[in-house]
Amino acid sequence: MKYFTLLQLNKSIQKLIHGIQKDFWITAELAQFQLREHAYLEFVQKDENRIVAKARGLIWADTFEKLYESLGDGIFEILKEGSEVLVQVRVTYHEVHGISLMVLDLDEKFTIGSLELKRRETLEKLEKEQLLALQKQINLAVVPQRLAIISSKEAAGFTDFMNQLENNSWNFIFHTTIFEAGVQGQRAVSEIINQLNKINLKDFDAVIIIRGGGSRLDLEAFNDYELAKAIAVHKLPVLTGIGHQRDESVCDIVANAALKTPTAVAEFLIQRALTYWNEIATFYQEITQLTSNKLSNEKSFLKDLKNDISRLGNKTLQQKQRGIAGLELEISKELKYRLKSENQKLESLERQVIQLDPQNLLNRGYSITLKNNKPVINGDEVQVGDEIESVLKDGKIISKVLATNGKKRN
Incomplete structure (x- = not known):
């Protein structure tokens, strides 16, 4: 009986597979991704929740570097565990490690389409759980000044936000505290949620989540269900300034207010303060005008009252003067009458005295x-x-x- 050693068999399989000399585009779900010197992957295909196919994948370091140059950090969103991917592979076989799929290229548009479908499913789930409108029910302070900022200090968006906020033309003062977190990649979701949970409600008026521009894939973390839910249920109003894409992220939709860029968030806060300041200034002017009008009316009233009192006083004085003059005349007449009467009495007494004079x-x-x-x-x-x-x-x-x-x- 003729037989082969395992190595001989594996080498035969290797020779057979290497003889294919053909690359394939395949779709699969990425079950695992690890990046060391090279990238190690595991692809699966599922029928509902049952795995019906599985294969190991490998991206050589030089290939991964080329893909990173093309896609930037978005490659980590494509190669995120659970993502649906369309990749170009070459089947390889190793005597010890068996069959592997060597990744040569990937189609980001396929993954973006898959992510968009997942985004819609996330929105439907949030709506079903009545989480989409929770943040909108929180009243944002008239002038939010105590701000909890979730961002990366090194991010250009954070720098733009702070410059816009601190160098405003009206010298409005805002108090900011940075809660540093990654804003893209696999760690972004957990880090942002962790920082949201650290914010003391009594110390702040609002939470600001900002991130500068990027590709659709760079911003994919902000379509995550768990992050969107954490924002929706937060007790403080959450404002977002995420990238400059035309499409809204799920986090934008659930936020209390969503602005397109970090700079736009800063300008929104400044304009809110300016609007309040103008309202106060207008109110002050109205009060000043009302006070001035009231004072003018009161002065006019007092002037009229003074004139009325003066006229009444003069009239009363004239009446009293006439009364006094009449009284003086009566008194004069009475005095003359009494003086005459007394004189007559004195004359009579004088005659009597003369008559009674002993001489x-x-x-x-x-x-x-x-x-x-x-x-x-x-x-x-x-x-x-x-x-x-x-x-x-x-x-x-x-x-x-x-x-x-x-x-x-x-």
Whole structure:
């Protein structure tokens, strides 16, 4: 019986496969991707969730370098585990490692189409879970100033954003804190989600996720379901400024507000502050004008009131003056009447006084008897032996009482 060693058989298979001398374009799902010096892959084909075919793949270092020069970081989105790829392969066989598919080229358009389909499925899933509009229900602060920035410090988009924000023409001040994360490639999704979870809600007004321009594949991380969900359920309003592509990413759609570029986000924040400032300035002018009008009206009212008071005061003063003049006239008349009456009384008293003047009595022959220089009115005011003085018209007589009340001296 003729037989072969395993090595002989494998070499025969190798010779047979190498004799094919033909390259193939195949579609498959990428189950594994590892990049060392060379890129090592595993391709699978599934029927629903069942794997019906599997093969190892390899991209030599020089081939990978050429693909990277052509696609940039987008190559990592194409070669991301779970991606559908269209690759040009050459079947190779090694005695020890068996069959491998050596990748010679890949078609990015096929993967982009597959990614777009996946993007739509992601949007449908988010809509079904009622997550698309959650962020829109959060009120953005009138002037967001405390900003949590998720980006890479080295990214040109971050630099553009900060320059635009800090060098605004109105000197508005914004307080920014950077939460550094990758914004493309396989690590971007997990790093951004991790940073979202670190943000203290009390310390910030809004979250800003920014990334500069790039290819469709460079921005694929922002179509990831888990990242979009993390943004949708965040308690702070999330603003995005992702690239400059015409198509919106899923993260743009779920965000509170989506701007096309990092610079546009900065300008949005500046314009929001400027709008508020102008509203305040307009309100201030309106208040100033209203105050001025009110003050002018009050001054006019006070002036009219002053004139009214002045007129009323003059009128009242004139009335009072006329009243006083009339009262003075009445008082004058009354004084004259009373003065005349009193004069008449004085004249009457004067006549009486003249009539009662003792000298007149003396002139008519009467005399006045004095005792101790006091008039004697009654007889019992003197005693026998008292010396009295009789005052006459032109002299006086001094006498000594010999008897009183008809009594004679013993």
